[in-house]
Amino acid sequence: xxxxxxxxxxxxxxxxxxxxxxxxxxxxxxxxxxxxxxxxxxxxxxxxxxxxxxxxxxxxxxxxxxxxxxxxxxxxxxxxxxxxxxxxxxxxxxxxxxxxxxxxxxxxxxxxxxxxxxxxxxxxxxxxxxxxxxxxxxxxxxxxxxxxxxxxxxxxxxxxxxxxxxxxxxxxxxxxxxxxxxxxxxxxxxxxxxxxxxxxxxxxxxxxxxxxxxxxxxxxxxxxxxxxxxxxxxxxxxxxxxxxxxxxxxxxxxxxxxxxxxxxxxxxxxxxxxxxxxxxxxxxxxxxxxxxxxxxxxxxxxxxxxxxxxxxxxxxxxxxxxxxxxxxxx
Amino acid sequence: xxxxxxxxxxxxxxxxxxxxxxxxxxxxxxxxxxxxxxxxxxxxxxxxxxxxxxxxxxxxxxxxxxxxxxxxxxxxxxxxxxxxxxxxxxxxxxxxxxxxxxxxxxxxxxxxxxxxxxxxxxxxxxxxxxxxxxxxxxxxxxxxxxxxxxxxxxxxxxxxxxxxxxxxxxxxxxxxxxxxxxxxxxxxxxxxxxxxxxxxxxxxxxxxxxxxxxxxxxxxxxxxxxxxxxxxxxxxxxxxxxxxxxxxxxxxxxxxxxxxxxxxxxxxxxxxxxxxxxxxxxxxxxxxxxxxxxxxxxxxxxxxxxxxxxxxxxxxxxxxxxxxxxxxxx
Numbered sequence: 184x185x186x187x188x189x190x191x192x193x194x195x196x197x198x199x200x201x202x203x204x205x206x207x208x209x210x211x212x213x214x215x216x217x218x219x220x221x222x223x224x225x226x227x228x229x230x231x232x233x234x235x236x237x238x239x240x241x242x243x244x245x246x247x248x249x250x251x252x253x254x255x256x257x258x259x260x261x262x263x264x265x266x267x268x269x270x271x272x273x274x275x276x277x278x279x280x281x282x283x284x285x286x287x288x289x290x291x292x293x294x295x296x297x298x299x300x301x302x303x304x305x306x307x308x309x310x311x312x313x314x315x316x317x318x319x320x321x322x323x324x325x326x327x328x329x330x331x332x333x334x335x336x337x338x339x340x341x342x343x344x345x346x347x348x349x350x351x352x353x354x355x356x357x358x359x360x361x362x363x364x365x366x367x368x369x370x371x372x373x374x375x376x377x378x379x380x381x382x383x384x385x386x387x388x389x390x391x392x393x394x395x396x397x398x399x400x401x402x403x404x405x406x407x408x409x410x411x412x413x414x415x416x417x418x419x420x421x422x423x424x425x426x427x428x429x430x431x432x433x434x435x436x437x438x439x440x441x442x443x444x445x446x447x448x449x450x451x452x453x454x455x456x457x458x459x460x461x462x463x464x465x466x467x468x469x470x471x472x473x474x475x476x477x478x479x480x481x482x483x484x485x486x487x488x489x490x491x492x493x494x495x496x497x498x499x500x501x502x503x504x505x506x507x508x509x510x511x512x513x
Numbered sequence: 514x515x516x517x518x519x520x521x522x523x524x525x526x527x528x529x530x531x532x533x534x535x536x537x538x539x540x541x542x543x544x545x546x547x548x549x550x551x552x553x554x555x556x557x558x559x560x561x562x563x564x565x566x567x568x569x570x571x572x573x574x575x576x577x578x579x580x581x582x583x584x585x586x587x588x589x590x591x592x593x594x595x596x597x598x599x600x601x602x603x604x605x606x607x608x609x610x611x612x613x614x615x616x617x618x619x620x621x622x623x624x625x626x627x628x629x630x631x632x633x634x635x636x637x638x639x640x641x642x643x644x645x646x647x648x649x650x651x652x653x654x655x656x657x658x659x660x661x662x663x664x665x666x667x668x669x670x671x672x673x674x675x676x677x678x679x680x681x682x683x684x685x686x687x688x689x690x691x692x693x694x695x696x697x698x699x700x701x702x703x704x705x706x707x708x709x710x711x712x713x714x715x716x717x718x719x720x721x722x723x724x725x726x727x728x729x730x731x732x733x734x735x736x737x738x739x740x741x742x743x744x745x746x747x748x749x750x751x752x753x754x755x756x757x758x759x760x761x762x763x764x765x766x767x768x769x770x771x772x773x774x775x776x777x778x779x780x781x782x783x784x785x786x787x788x789x790x791x792x793x794x795x796x797x798x799x800x801x802x803x804x805x806x807x808x809x810x811x812x813x814x815x816x817x818x819x820x821x822x823x824x825x826x827x828x829x830x831x832x833x834x835x836x837x838x839x840x841x842x843x
Contacts, residue, residue, distance in 0.1 A: 220826055220827055220830055223824060223826060223827070224824055224827050227824050312826065315825075315826075316826065452819040452820070452821070453819070455819055455821070455824075455825045456815045456818055456819045456825075458825040458826070458829075459814065459815055459818040459825040459826075459828050459829050459832075460811070460815060462826055462829030462830075463811070463829045463832050463833060463836075464798055464801070466829060466830070466833040467797045467798065467801075467833065467836070468794055468797065468798070471793065471794070471797075481790070481793070484789065485789055485790060488785045488786055488789040489782040489785055489786045490782070491782070491785070494554055494557050494649075494785075495645075495786075495788040495789040495792060496550055496553060496642065496645075496646065496788070496789075497550055497553070497554050498789050499788075499789050499793045499796060500792075500796070502789075502793050503793060503796040503797065506793075506797070507839075509837075
């Protein structure tokens with residue numbers, strides 16, 4: 184299929200074309216990369232914008248159940264929702280946190296929902312670009328909401344926060360009054376903290392945990408992109424689908440305020456700028472390992488340095504000169 | 514002065530020439546960088562190797578007192594010792610941890626010792642290169658020992674560990690049985706842990722703390738570069754100059770073993786390789802901000818991306834193409 188055809192079909196909301204487009208942006212092959220860039224550029228002109236929600240939470244907090252309940256609630260109101268995952272851990276295990284659609288069985292069967300299994304990818308840099316492009320394809324396909332899920336470990340939250348309009352932290356009720364070791368940096372990225380499992384025996388604990396987080400949030404420095412009362416902590420029960428409507432109302436209130444005050448636009452602009460700069464840096468460094476001729480030259484120079492034939496700095500300076508004079512490939 | 518003359522004088526052990534050489538490698542000016550590279554390359558041929566000791570410890574553990582006592586002990590045995598500092602924090606305050614030589618007054622006056630105040634530098638990458646080059650100049654000047662001091666905060670330990678033959682962690686006696694929040698990664702880099710202030714009322718606490726660290730070290734995975742019993746924890750008293758001879762004997766035992774087993778050579782080779790690769794990466798990225806034409810092109814492209822005129826990935830791809838076709842400067 185021509186890329187222009189694929190773009191047209193994605194813009195027309197064709198699911199199979201969307202899946203094919205996402206597979207294309209996930210590929211590492213040079214010709215696929217070129218086609219993927221062509222595809223995303225063509226689709227930029229649709230001008231469609233979904234609400235991008237980042238959702239982070241450690242394993243066991245009930246992320247799948249939450250996405251299923253929350254997604255179904257939105258889908259029932261007529262909103263179209265796409266679910267993507269950023270899962271650096273799957274790179275290690277070869278598995279995938281969204282590989283099994285039975286995790287969200289009802290949502291995956293809903294005609295207004297689209298769930299894309301997480302690719303088994305290598306490093307975070309690559310995952311970031313592929314996820315951003317997949318998000319862009321979902322937006323172009325006309326989804327109203329793109330939910331980007333990540334496991335709350337390592338740096339993936341930062342990556343997801345840099346590509347979403349709203350960052351939600353899902354937490355479990357904590358025994359004792361400790362804050363579950365949530366890192367300050369993660370807390371500072373959150374727009375909404377949802378303490379899940381506020382049902383049955385855990386309800387009082389969830390309420391107490393929520394109060395603890397609300398207190399912790401009040402201690403953080405006020406961010407310009409927040410109206411009064413945000414970031415906010417609330418309790419929800421994904422299994423009982425309780426509190427989800429209130430959480431959604433809060434999200435809409437926050438996003439509405441940010442749209443009115445131009446913080447929405449400013450954040451998207453800052454994110455685009457960030458990813459542009461990040462991609463240039465990544466591309467420059469990638470040439471060192473991906474270009475066979477450069478890789479061989481690097482290995483040879485490194486060997487001479489290790490053997491003491493050349494000094495590391497002189498060898499680096501020579502290599503940098505060499506890289507600048509090298510003709511562009513292809 | 515010609516660089517060749519400067520090199521000859523440094524190799525002859527001229528202190529003023531050494532100081533001038535270090536000032537040269539600390540400079541950011543392009544012509545100075547070129548001269549500095551020329552200088553270090555010329556001095557590589559002396560083939561002299563000092564024992565490079567990295568010393569890390571948080572403020573308050575008694576690093577200055579330790580360096581003064583330890584350095585004087587070595588100097589009294591006829592060894593020539595140079596002291597350098599890696600201090601990323603001084604970049605922020607504009608101050609310097611070694612700026613005041615009165616901190617090590619007796620050592621700084623000893624004819625066999627050379628203390629170089631820490632430069633107020635910008636970021637860690639630049640500090641790393643300058644420190645490595647200063648170490649190389651001290652080696653070429655004929656010092657037997659180069660001690661590289663760093664404050665035990667942030668990433669500077671990793672940088673120092675990557676440029677020394679021996680990494681010593683200086684710690685204070687801890688109340689309670691916690692391990693003072695020393696990060697596991699730092700523990701894993703240590704060849705020797707010295708619990709300071711084992712004097713007066715603190716002696717029993719220091720002994721207990723030392724036993725705790727010895728226990729913690731035994732739990733770490735055995736490293737191939739260690740003979741039996743290493744890494745080791747010991748108590749010292751810098752103010753009473755107690756235990757320093759034993760510590761020095763342990764350092765010599767460890768280094769002697771590593772020399773015999775070729776781990777010394779392998780480590781230096783791996784470090785040279787690491788710094789070569791790091792300098793290439795740093796140089797590639799530095800061009801983005803240091804070359805005025807590239808910086809302007811980046812700013813212009815970033816503006817277009819932020820305004821939504823171009824997509825971040827397409828703009829990055831175009832910039833990478835442009836960078837590859839750009840003629841080399843100068």
